Amino acid sequence: MAHNEAISPVEDAAVLEALFHQSPTGLLILDTELRILRSNFTSPILHEAPPEQIIGRHFTDVYDLSAPGEVKAMVGGVLESGAPARGRLVGVRPKGAPGPEYLFSVSVSRLEDPQGRILGVLAEMLDVTEREKARVRLRVLGSVREHVGRTLDVVVTCEELVREVVPDFADIAVVEVVDSVLRGEDPPLSPLGRQAPLRRVAFGHSGGQEQIQAHPVGDVRALPFPTPYAQTLADLKPRLIALGPDTPWLAADHPRAEAIRASGAHSLITAPLTLRGTVLGLLSLYRTDQADLYNEDDVTVAIAVAAHTVLCIDNARRYTREHTIASTIQRHVLPPCPAKQSTVETAHLHVPSEGGGGGGYDTFALSGARTALVVGEVADQGIHAATTLGQIRTVIRSLAALELEPDELLARLNDTAIRLAQERAALSPGDRVPLRGSCVYAVYDPLAQTCTIALAGHPPPVMAHPDGRTEIPELPSGPPLGSVEGPPFAATTIPVTDGSVLAFYTASLLHTSPSPDTLQRVLAHPDRPMQDLCDDVLYHLQNDTRRSEVILLLARTHAFPADQAAAWHLDDHPKAVATARTRAQHKLTLWGVDEETAYTTELIVSELVTNAVRYGTPPLRLQLIKDRTLTCEVQDGNPVAPRLRHAKTVDEGGRGLFIVTQLAQNWGVRYSLDGKTVWAEQILPSLTSSAETPRNDQILWAGTTGA
Structure with missing residues (x-):
C-alpha cells in the first residue's frame, strides 16, 4: 500500500x-x-x-x-x-x-x-509509577549526600538525615545513636550488648505535630529484645518488615507497638549505622497507610543513606573526641586555686567557638605588690591550640620569674614562638600547623599607680576612668608572635587612677560587636560590678560567635594603702645597716608583726643592705611592703646582679644571699633604667594556711580551647 x-x-x-x-x-x-x-x-x-x-x-x-x-x-x-x-x-x-x-x-x-x-x-x-519511584530514590540519595554532614555535630547530622528522607522516602524516620558515641568515645564492636544504651537523637514524620512517638528525642534506653531493632545491631544486617496487628515481636516493645498502631505504619526498614565492624547507631524508616510497602530496592537505598550518614557521624565523633581531649588538657593546665590580688579586681568573659579557640588570659602576682595582666591567642584550634597554650603558659611563668619588662618579655616569648614554629616545620605534613598569635602583656604597679603595656600584634586595651570617660591609649604595636621580621617590641607606661577599669580583649570581640565602640559604651559606668560589665558586653554581641572565640579580661585598679608600705633613703656607709634595721624594726612593730617574723625580716634587711653598701652604688633605698606577703626591697644604682655563693668554712663572706634564700619564701632581682632592686618575700603567719597565699610562680592561666 x-x-x-x-x-x-x-x-x-x-x-x-x-x-x-x-x-x-x-x-x-x-x-x-x-x-x-x-x-x-x-x-x-x-x-x-x-x-x-x-x-x-x-x-x-x-x-x-x-x-x-x-x-x-x-x-x-x-x-x-x-x-x-x-x-x-x-x-x-x-x-x-x-x-x-x-x-x-x-x-x-x-x-x-x-x-x-x-x-x-x-x-x-x-x-510510570516504578520509574518515578526510582527517580525519587535517586533524588533522596543525592540530597542526603549533599546536605547531610555539613557540620561536625552528631545530633545535627542525624537531624539533617531525617529532614532529607521525610516525606519523600519515609513517612516516619528515627535515628538512635550509641550514647557513648555522642561523647566522642570509640564505638563498640558488634554484636551490641543487649543493655547498651542508645540515645534517640532525631525523629521526623510527615503528619502533624501530634504524631505519637514511642520515646521522646533525648531519651536513653537499651533496645528491647527480641525485636528487629536489636537483631539489626547484632548481625549488622538490615531488616525489611511488614507490620500488622499480629506482628509477634511487637509484644516485646509495647511503647513502639502503640506508636506504630497509632501512626498506621505498615512497612519498616531498619538499617545499622555501622563502620568497620563497629556499631554507631540505628536508622528506622516507616511507611504508613498512604504509601507503598517498602521493597528490596528501598532497602538498597536505605543502606546507601546509612553508609553516608555513618561516615559523617564518625567524623563528628572524632571531632568531639578531639574537642574533649583539648578541654581536658586545658583543665589540667589551670591551677586549682588562683590567687586574688588586693589592688586589682578582675573578671573575665569567654565565649568559645565551635572549633575550640586558641585564646587565653593570665593574671598573676609580681614582686613589689605588682600584678601582671595578659591576654593572647594563637591561630590553632583543638588539640594543637591546647598544647601550644600549655607551652606558652610555661614560657610566661619562666619569663615572669626573671622580672622582665613587658617589651623584653614579649621579645623572648616571640623567640620561643619562632623556635616552636621551626620544630613544627620538621614534623610530618599533617602536623605542620603554622604558629602565629598575638598577645598583650601589662604590669600594674599600685605603689606608683601606673600600668606598663606592651603589644604583640594585639589590639590595645580600653581604659575607663572613674568619672565615666573612656579612651584607647595610643600604644605602639609590635609584630605578631612567631614573626621573624618586624619592628621591635615597645613598652608604654600610662598613669592609672584609683578605680579605673582596664579592658583587655581579643580582636574577635570587635568583629562580633555591632559597632567598634560597643565596649567603650558598656565601660562608661565603671563603678558597676565587674561581672555585670562582662555580662553586658556579652549581651551586646550580635554577630555569629560560633566561629570566633571571644575573650575579655577586665581589671579594676586600686592604689596600695599608704600605711602598708614604708620607704627610706640610706647613706652609702656601713652604718646604714644598723639604721635600716632600726627603722624596719620600728615599722614592723607598728604593723603588729609577730616577733619571729620581725626578727627574720631584720636579718634579711641586714644582709640585703650590707650587699648594697659593699657592692652597689648610690643611691640606696629600703622599702617594706605589707600585703598578703611581707616584702623587703633594697634598691641601688648598680645594674650588676648579685651572685648566690656557697661560702667555704674558712671564708669570711659570701653567705649573704644564701642566708636570704633560707629565710625568705621567695627572692629575686628586678632591673630598671637607674639600677636594680633586690627583693625577698616572707609568708605572714596569719596567711600561712590560706588557700589564697600568693607565690611568684602561682599564675592563673585560663587557656580557652573550647569546652
Missing part, C-alpha cells in the same frame, strides 16, 4: 481495537462533558471496576486524582483550544480505594470528526 493511499474504515477500526485491547498505554475516550465513553483494560488500575460501572460516568467520579482541579482544567483547556497536553504527571487510584496512588504520565488530545465538530478528548495514560 502506498503512503498516499487512504486507510479504509475497516483498517481504522482494526487499529482502534488493537490500541484498546493490546497497547500497554491506558486509553480513555471522554465526551465533551468529560464522561467516559470507552476505556482499555490493560492497566490494572484502569479496569478495577467492570465496564458497565465506568461507561457514562464523569472521570472524577471513577478515579481519585492527586489534583482533580488541575486535571479538569487541563482537559477543559484541550477541549477549548485544541492544543494537546503532553506528559503531565497525575496520581490516580480507584475511587475510594485504600493504598498508594499510581503515577501516570497523561497526554490529552482533542477528538474531531471530518467536519471539525468536537467529539471529546483522548487521554493516553502511561504507568
